[in-house]
Amino acid sequence: MFTTHPRTVEHAVARLNRGWYAAGTDIRSMKDYNGPDPIRRPVGYLTTVLLAQDCIRPDCERGSILASGEDCTLCGARGAEAAAEKAKAQWEAEAEEKRAARQAEALAKEAAEQAEREAAAAERAAAERAAADAEETARLRARMAAEFAALDEAAAIPAPTPSEDTAPG
Numbered sequence: 001m002f003t004t005h006p007r008t009v010e011h012a013v014a015r016l017n018r019g020w021y022a023a024g025t026d027i028r029s030m031k032d033y034n035g036p037d038p039i040r041r042p043v044g045y046l047t048t049v050l051l052a053q054d055c056i057r058p059d060c061e062r063g064s065i066l067a068s069g070e071d072c073t074l075c076g077a078r079g080a081e082a083a084a085e086k087a088k089a090q091w092e093a094e095a096e097e098k099r100a101a102r103q104a105e106a107l108a109k110e111a112a113e114q115a116e117r118e119a120a121a122a123e124r125a126a127a128e129r130a131a132a133d134a135e136e137t138a139r140l141r142a143r144m145a146a147e148f149a150a151l152d153e154a155a156a157i158p159a160p161t162p163s164e165d166t167a168p169g
């Protein structure tokens, strides 16, 4: 039976989980299951799963040497697992990188739009100031023209006669 020292209950559970759920055994052993590879004797199947030794090294448990915890060099199961983990980590890192790039792009776009809006507002304000200046200039010109016209009118009044003007005191 499965009591080979130093295997533990955890090892047994890991084996059962892998052999049972990973293979869809829980579904395949149901009474009304009609698909391929039905399991009619779940206990017998479980025993097989429990006792199955993938590696030719008897002290290898899923790619780890039980006593030392080192990776088994014979079956490479650990290596395959590590490669899968590495590939997953790489994929996640790439996904994160893409996400960060998308975020940076969105921020840059937002900043550019903001700058564009501010530039447009500054342009509008400058145009409004220029228009107000022009209006003020025109108003001043009109006032000065009116004042000059008044001065011209005043100058048009005939001067007093020279005799009066030059009369000795």
Ligand SMILES: [Zn+2]
Pocket (backbone or CB within 6 Å): 055, 056, 057, 060, 061, 062, 063, 064, 072, 073, 074, 075, 076, 077
């Ligand atoms: Zn092995």
